[in-house]
Structure formats: C-alpha cells, structure tokens
Amino acid sequence: xxxxxxxxxxxxxxxxxxxxxxxxxxxxxxxxxxxxxxxxxxxxxxxxxxxxxxxxxxxxxxxxxxxxxxxxxxxxxxxxxxxxxxxxxxxxxxxxxxxxxxxxxxxxxxxxxxxxxxxxxxxxxxxxxxxxxxxxxxxxxxxxxxxxxxxxxxxxxxxxxxxxxxxxxxxxxxxxxxxxxxxxxxxxxxxxxxxxxxxxxxxxxxxxxxxxxxxxxxxxx
Numbered sequence: 001x002x003x004x005x006x007x008x009x010x011x012x013x014x015x016x017x018x019x020x021x022x023x024x025x026x027x028x029x030x031x032x033x034x035x036x037x038x039x040x041x042x043x044x045x046x047x048x049x050x051x052x053x054x055x056x057x058x059x060x061x062x063x064x065x066x067x068x069x070x071x072x073x074x075x076x077x078x079x080x081x082x083x084x085x086x087x088x089x090x091x092x093x094x095x096x097x098x099x100x101x102x103x104x105x106x107x108x109x110x111x112x113x114x115x116x117x118x119x120x121x122x123x124x125x126x127x128x129x130x131x132x133x134x135x136x137x138x139x140x141x142x143x144x145x146x147x148x149x150x151x152x153x154x155x156x157x158x159x160x161x162x163x164x165x166x167x168x169x170x171x172x173x174x175x176x177x178x179x180x181x182x183x184x185x186x187x188x189x190x191x192x193x194x195x196x197x198x199x200x201x202x203x204x205x206x207x208x209x210x211x212x213x214x215x216x217x218x219x220x221x
Contacts, residue, residue: 009082011117012071014063018088019055023110026052026085030112037127038064038078038116056083056112063116073118081117085110 019026029052033041038060045057060080067073088109094102119127 009115011081011115012063012067012073013113013115014059014066016055016059016112018109019112020107020109021052021055022108023085023087025050026056026110026112029053029056030083030085030114033060033080034083036080037119038075038080041080056114059112059114060116063114067116077118077124078116079119080114082115083113085112087111 029045029048029050032044032048033056036044041060042057045053045060064075064078067078068075088111090109091107093105093107095105097103
C-alpha cells in the first residue's frame with residue numbers, strides 16, 4: 001500500500017513555477033526548513049547565504065498568508081509540513097567552440113512548492129509551556145533587577161548624606177560637628193547685624209545718639 005503522494009499532502013500551499021534556477025540548488029535550501037516552525041524557518045532563510053533562499057523566503061511568506069486569509073489559521077501555529085522542488089523547462093542554447101564545433105548550454109528551471117500546516121496539539125502545548133516559563137523567568141529577573149537598583153540608590157543617598165559638610169544654624173549657633181576628615185565651615189552671620197545704622201529700638205544707632213545729646217543740653221540750660 002502506497003503512502004500519501006507528495007502533491008496530495010494536506011495543508012495550505014504556495015507554488016512558484018518556472019523559477020530560473022536548478023532544482024538541485026533549490027533543494028539545498030528546502031532541506032534547511034523542512035519540518036521547522038514558520039518563525040524559525042523565516043529566520044533560517046534570512047541568514048542563509050544562498051541565492052535560492054530569497055525566492056524560498058518569499059514563497060514561505062505567501063504560503064503563510066494563504067493559510068491565514070483562506071483557512072483562518074493563526075500564523076504562530078504553523079510549520080513547514082512539506083517542501084519540494086521539481087524539474088522545470090530546460091532552455092537550450094549553443095556556444096561556439098574551436099574547429100567549428102558547438103557546445104550546448106542548458107538553462108534549467110524548477111517548480112518550488114511549500115506546504116504549511118498547523119502544529120500538532122502536543123507540540124503546541126510544549127511550546128506554550130516553554131514560552132510561559134521563559135516569560136516567568138524574565139519577569140522574575142526584571143523584578144530582582146529593580147529591587148537591586150532601588151537598594152543601590154538608597155545606599156548611595158545614605159553615603160552622600162554621611163559625607164556632606166555640616167551647615168551652621170541661624171542666629172550664630174555653633175556649627176554641627178563635622179564628619180571626620182571634612183573641612184571646617186565658617187559660621188553664618190545673623191541677618192540683623194548686616195543692616196547699617198543699627199536698630200532704632202535699641203537706641204544704639206546714630207539717631208539714638210543725637211536724641212540723647214539733645215536731652216543733655218536741655219538739662220544743662
């Protein structure tokens with residue numbers, strides 16, 4: 001009993017016909033993505049150095065778009081179930097050689113087919129559990145990093161407060177004891193002593209002296 005034929009495989013397909021490359025070159029690239037998930041296959045094709053990877057990458061994107069719009073499948077749940085390249089038309093040209101002879105030039109082509117399907121349920125479950133574990137580990141790492149950052153900021157603030165120079169209090173109060181090794185700080189003068197002429201209430205200014213002189217003269221008279 002024969003198995004399922006290659007052209008009868010279930011899934012959503014995209015076909016590139018009469019591609020101007022040999023089937024052998026296309027098969028080398030198709031072997032890299034067969035059985036891979038769609039995201040992984042696109043990543044492999046993006047970094048593949050063969051020219052056939054460009055055409056196969058566009059064909060893979062077309063197959064994923066067909067599955068999404070025609071079959072209502074989620075692109076993240078797809079994988080490359082089958083891919084193959086068949087021989088196409090061979091164009092024959094002639095090149096002149098020595099002694100009147102000619103050599104045949106074969107310009108080959110191929111037909112490339114990519115089939116994508118939905119991942120099995122067990123494989124989807126394993127992938128979702130792995131993604132959930134990775135997300136939880138990333139969240140825990142981010143929380144631990146935030147706690148370390150806040151602890152470091154608190155420590156740096158305490159060190160700055162401990163190493164800051166003391167500030168003298170208002171009214172000529174003695175300065176706060178400086179930390180060991182810190183330079184001394186001069187006391188701050190009170191605000192009233194800086195006003196010229198003194199205070200009128202105390203009678204120690206120039207106006208107070210004049211008033212006192214006038215009273216002495218009246219007493220003498």
